[in-house]
Amino acid sequence: MTRLYRFVLGVVLAFGMSLPQAFADQPKPWGIWTQDAASPTMTQIVELHTTITVIILAILAFVFVLLGYVVIRFHHSRHKEAQQWTHNTLLEVVWTLIPVLILVSIAFPSFKLLYAMDRAEQADLTLKVTGHQWYWSYSYPDLNVAFDSNLVQDESLEAGQPRLLTTDTKVVVPVNAVVRVQTAAEDVIHSWSVPAFGVKLDAMPGRLNETWFKAERTGTFYGQCSQLCGVNHGFMPIEVQVVTKEEFDAWVEQNATKTSSIAGTKQLAAASFSKE
Numbered sequence: 001m002t003r004l005y006r007f008v009l010g011v012v013l014a015f016g017m018s019l020p021q022a023f024a025d026q027p028k029p030w031g032i033w034t035q036d037a038a039s040p041t042m043t044q045i046v047e048l049h050t051t052i053t054v055i056i057l058a059i060l061a062f063v064f065v066l067l068g069y070v071v072i073r074f075h076h077s078r079h080k081e082a083q084q085w086t087h088n089t090l091l092e093v094v095w096t097l098i099p100v101l102i103l104v105s106i107a108f109p110s111f112k113l114l115y116a117m118d119r120a121e122q123a124d125l126t127l128k129v130t131g132h133q134w135y136w137s138y139s140y141p142d143l144n145v146a147f148d149s150n151l152v153q154d155e156s157l158e159a160g161q162p163r164l165l166t167t168d169t170k171v172v173v174p175v176n177a178v179v180r181v182q183t184a185a186e187d188v189i190h191s192w193s194v195p196a197f198g199v200k201l202d203a204m205p206g207r208l209n210e211t212w213f214k215a216e217r218t219g220t221f222y223g224q225c226s227q228l229c230g231v232n233h234g235f236m237p238i239e240v241q242v243v244t245k246e247e248f249d250a251w252v253e254q255n256a257t258k259t260s261s262i263a264g265t266k267q268l269a270a271a272s273f274s275k276e
Contacts, residue, residue: 025222026162026222036196037198038215039196041213117198119210122178123179125173125177127139127171127179128182129183130183131183131203133232135149140252147255150167170239170240170241174247175216175217175218175242175244177245177248178214181210183208188205188230190203192238197221220239221239
């Protein structure tokens with residue numbers, strides 16, 4: 001069983017690795033696997049996802065083999081009269097215990113992952129995220145930096161900037177720093193989600209939710225609001241730039257005591273981002 005598990009796991013990983021378009025910091029056309037992990041949390045999520053996928057494939061293969069055996073072995077051409085059974089105690093015990101063992105083997109790593117995702121006891125910095133219809137507000141309470149972040153319209157995109165994911169102001173965090181993320185909302189329920197970090201946290205009016213992430217490599221990572229929040233739900237991108245500690249310190253020094261926002265952001269009409 002151990003050899004079979006390792007073989008199937010290797011096949012799944014090899015198949016995933018053969019699809020580089022799926023391993024990216026943003027969604028790709030025809031991507032069928034998770035984005036490349038950029039945090040310890042996402043690494044655990046991918047491992048758990050892969051383990052469950054292997055279990056599912058093993059069960060699927062077993063069922064198909066068993067079904068094929070039954071179809072061939074008990075075909076009507078071989079058995080003119082159908083055989084009938086009423087009870088088989090051993091079989092009933094086996095098909096009860098095996099699913100229980102499978103569920104337990106999945107439960108333990110799941111609980112471990114949920115506990116790890118809960119919150120950071122000692123964070124290097126705090127990022128406060130507030131959802132609005134339909135943009136994000138960010139603040140670094142300990143660093144005196146705050147700004148609004150809006151979608152860059154199609155006509156304003158530059159070469160290399162992904163559509164519906166590029167923002168006019170990026171979130172900037174230092175690499176290998178534990179970032180405490182606190183979410184809230186001004187109007188309706190939103191959800192702050194960055195797949196490469198393994199972060200997806202609801203932003204709710206009147207409630208403060210908390211999680212954390214630690215980006216383990218530099219680069220630009222994208223996400224979107226993942227809670228249906230109105231007509232322009234699909235136009236609330238998230239863009240996080242992970243930089244070195246020195247670059248982050250320079251960014252903080254440049255943006256401290258400043259509040260950058262687009263004039264009239266809160267008065268944007270719902271139709272401003274709508275597509276016909």
